[in-house]
Amino acid sequence: MKYYDKLVFELSQEGRTGFSLPVNKYPAAPEVPAALRRESALNLPQVSEPDVVRHYTNLSQMNFGVDTGFYPLGSCTMKYNPKINEEIAAMPGFGGLHPLMEDSLVPGARKVYEEMNKALAAITGMHAFTFDPCAGAHGELTGLMIMRQYHLNRGDLARTKVIVPDSAHGTNPASAAVAGLEVVEVKSLENGRIDVEALKPLLGPDIAGIMMTNPNTLGLFETQIEEIAALVHGVGGLLYYDGANMNPLMGVVRPGDMGFDIMHLNLHKTFSTPHGGGGPGSGPVGVAKHLEGCIPAIKVSGFHGNFGVILRAYAYILSLGKDHLQKVGQFSVLGANYIKECLKDKYKLPIEGVCKHEFVFDGLINDGAHDDVPGATTLDVAKRLLDYGFHAPTIYFPLLFHQALMIEPTETESKETLDAFIEVMRKIADEAAQDPMILHDAPHNTPISRPDETTAARNPILKFQDTL
Amino acid sequence: MSKIMEGLKYSESHEWVKVEGDVAVVGVSDFAQKEMGDITYVDMPEVDDEVTAGEEFGALESVKASSELIAPVSGTVVEVNSELEDTPEKVNEDAYGAWIIKVKMSDPAELDALMDAVAYKAAIGE
Amino acid sequence: MAQLPYLPQTEADVQAMLARIGVNKLEDLYSDVPAQFLHKGAYALPDALSEQEIRDYFASLEAMNARLKVFVGQGAYDHYTPSVIPYLCSRSEFLTAYTPYQCEISQGTLRYIFEYQSMMCELTGLDVSNASMYDGPTAAAEAMKMAIACARKKTRVLLSATLLPNVIAVVKTYAKFHGVEIGMIEADGGQTSLSALQAELAKDDVAGVIVPSVNRYGIVEDHSGFADAIHAEKGILVEYCDPSALAVVKTPAEWGADVAVGDGQPLGLPLCYGGPYVGFMTVKKEHMRKMPGRIVGQTTDKEGRRVFVLTLQAREQHIKREKATSNICSNESLMALWVTVYLSLMGPEGMKQVNKLSADGAHYLKAELLKTGQFEDVFPDKPFLKEFVLKYKGTGLKERLEKAGFFAALDTEEGYVSFCVTEKRTKEEIDRLVAAVKEG
Secondary structure: OOOOOOOHHHHOOOOOOOOOOOOOOOOOOOOOOHHHEOOOOOOOOOOOHHHHHHHHHHHHOOEOOOOOOOOOEOOOOOOOOOHHHHHHHOOHHHHOOOOOOOHHHOHHHHHHHHHHHHHHHHHHOOOEEEOOOOOHHHHHHHHHHHHHHHHHHOOOOOOOEEEEEOOOOOHHHHHHHHOOOEEEEEOEOOOOOEOHHHHHHHOOOOEEEEEEOOOOOOOOOOOOHHHHHHHHHHOOOEEEEEEOOOHHHOOOEOHHHHOOOEEEEOOOOOOOOOOOOOOOOOOOEEEOHHHHHHOOOOOOOOOOOOHHHHHHHHHHHHHHHHHHHHHHHHHHHHHHHHHHHHHOOOEOOOOOOOOOOOEEEEOEOOOOOEOOEOOOOHHHHHHHHHHOOOOOOEEOOOOOOOOEEEEOOOOOOOHHHHHHHHHHHHHHHHHHHHOOHHHHOOOOOOOOOOEOHHHHHHOOOOOHHHHO | OOOOOOOOEEOOOOEEEEEEOOEEEEEEOHHHHHHHOOEEEEEOOOOOOEEOOOOEEEEEEEOOOEEEEEOOOOEEEEEEOOHHHHOOOHHHHOOOOOOOEEEEEOOHHHHHHOEOHHHHHHHOOO | OOOOOOOOOOHHHHHHHHHHHOOOOHHHHHOOOOHHHEOOOOOOOOOOOOHHHHHHHHHHHHHHOOOOEEOOOOOOOOOOOOOHHHHHHOOHHHHOOOOOOOHHHEHHHHHHHHHHHHHHHHHHOOOEEOOOEOOHHHHHHHHHHHHHHHHOOOOEEEEEOOOOHHHHHHHHHHHHHHOOEEEEEOEEOOEEOHHHHHHHHOOOOEEEEEEEOEOOOOEEOOOOOHHHHHHHOOOEEEEEEOOOHHHOEOOOOOOOOOEEEEEOOOOOOOOHHHOOOOEEEEEOHHHHHHOOOOOEEEEEEOOOOEEEEEOOHHHOHHHHHHHOOOOOOOOOHHHHHHHHHHHHHHHHHHHHHHHHHHHHHHHHHHHHHHHOOOEEEOOOOOOEOOEEEEEEOOOOHHHHHHHOOEEOOEEOOOOOEEEEOOOOOOHHHHHHHHHHHHHO
16 A cells, blocks of 8 residues: 545646536526525536546555455454446446336336345345335334334333343444433343343333344354343333344344344345445345334335445345355354464453354453553554554454454455464564564554544544645 | 542542532543543533533543543533633643533532542542 | 355365364354254245356346436436546445544545545535435434534424425434424425524424425525524524535525535436435534534644544444434445545536536426426426426326336426436437427
């Protein structure tokens, strides 16, 4: 990666054009009346096409992607993004469809939704899906709205709370708050799983349901799920499944069979659609049969969800078919357990035992702290990994462990990649034990070094115009 | 070792109170600012807002965290330290000098529930 | 079965890893799952398809869809996409990158987002932009929640009846569950009525007001007096905009708005049956801390280089959890790159020409349609750009035009027919459409 410091505004020269529009053959329409016209200048960059191409190409070369290297990011499922999916998504017979075209004009597009509905139902054990949500958090929100609608339809206005484990991803309580539900936290045991005894006193007629994931955010299967489901259903509540951790269950276990009533999936995680630097995603929500009637009232996006993302995911599902689905689950679990076993003598493993697709270390066993030199932290390990050409794992999540390092290798990584990662992690652990300053000062080999985030937050510069 | 100032009252959530007549001047302890690290923003109430003892009245933010500020006493906010809007780092530099809000107390007896310097020192285990 | 080329593990690899873990077979890795949950038998999915079979299958689905010239807008616009954009956006360093939390290896993403933020501020005139949201309607819903968060004790948000129907539907859904009361401001003569707004404001519990800059009828609205009336009641003004039109119509900043939201889809994004699109939000500086979504900021690294990072993260869900103003995590980053490249190519001159070609085309179409005698002009003296509505005196116009190869004359809730012309349409296409109308 090479440091390239231009912003497109800095390539601008008055009078340059980078567009090609046809000659205007129409009679001139009246101008917008002066009182309604834009007054201020429009200072967008004026750049030629070759310079635009060169600029963004150079920018891209300061970026790391799945196609560049390994992303062991726990809870993100950074698997390979198949290129056939891109080809399908770019087909003009899909790209040119206006979303307000009625169904009879677009039977091919409607068929994608119908077949995706069937496929996702088969994979998850849910009955029906809505494809409106555009991201996982959006799906969580939609699922919680469905949960509330279900109780409202029953005439039950007392269901104002939702139970969320203290290990949950931040979007869970945030989505609950947006959906108008009060969050009640249930504690985890030392072994990382939900404390069922702590759950029992929280249950009552004011509980709309529980929002959880399985495996949980530590990568551990919630072995008590049957009891948890019985307890929550027993007080008339519903079970919501956060599908971010669906990957290890592919072809092996179905959330619907475990008692979940509502769930979302992250197509940009489990179903291989690309992350795009932070989006677009898609978060379809599936429900059990008795909740299907709640869906139509809940309109959470402008049209039909992210069709382009759904197309990609469907192409992926067709490539898996019934034949390969199980390998996705099994190989994701294989890789995670392999890395765990190979590194647990260098990194603290707070919870022993078989994990699913991801697991958590709680920092280095020997962080090299001595005299006035502070020990190497998880952040330092993450930054040093960048020097070796790996993206860091997820750090400081879940909050249960103060030096959390969450690793998820996905099933599309070869054994050689896993071994290379293990070797580098061992090397970094040894570096820390010898001299933690190497890690404190990392990264050394990237286009830029550690940023001053404090100044960025205290004196925000959030647009180019601020720097003029 | 954090600095602990004599003559102030302290809450369990690390706020300090300096009593000036019927007004409580409120800030956060040196221990609190150390825990937060570099403070990037202080979320403060407005003058005339009501605060309630034990309830949130604002927050301290750093790059990676947000920590609630809990009112040690109840009353009406009469002054807010507007310097902290542009220079939140003053809380890091001088936790006892960088007061956050001044509250006209509605129930001064609430002060009795707070700790003195000695008790606070023991409470933070130093 | 057709092979799957995405799984690198050989049998030898699998055995070696199992041995290192200390188990015998893959099934042992699920020993923590109660046996009754392990799925038995095959899943109800078709057999795996090979890559060519996947191509063939989707080609057959594609062929089932009509290929019509699009003359409808209503929130999704068939604007021209420069060839450079899909080419650059398909670069795998952009496409397959994760969220730029590790900024040292994500300067590409962070810089284009910074450019995107700058451009949205330039279009809307406001001070701070976020890194994108899902779409226009959800951005409006987020603005509704922001108004409540800013407002202190007020629980009502007003929506103009001239906003697009899907914007109203989404905001109302969010409001219902978030516990916010929605009030509607009536239209008068095709645009939001100032007197209706004032009457609603007088009820004294309004946190914010959302009105469209260019409305569902295609009319450019006059919002004189709106900001003053709303600010007098300590509410916030939110302008819902078509960002493409902001090159030629009064900006939210010029109307005195606090927040601008809308969908960036008209900035060269393909129709794609409704998504992925890209919601945008820009705000006045004083509202920055309440704005949802990621934000990229400029700073320096240890060597003093100019670098970019995600900043002000303490607002977001991963830090504030249930106290965050929004739950948003993933956004539409790649579509923000799409918009950024589009605006870099278009520049101010290109944006003016896009609007002129579209508006001239729309005015030409409207005049020609009226000449047929089959239509009534609903809003004859209201200014419009690329979109307009008419009343059709007959029936079945949309179906007739479909048979002639056009998607046009969409029926609106009010019983009008809606048309839109962009720079992608030609005079020849318009003339053929009008001929098809005359044939009926």
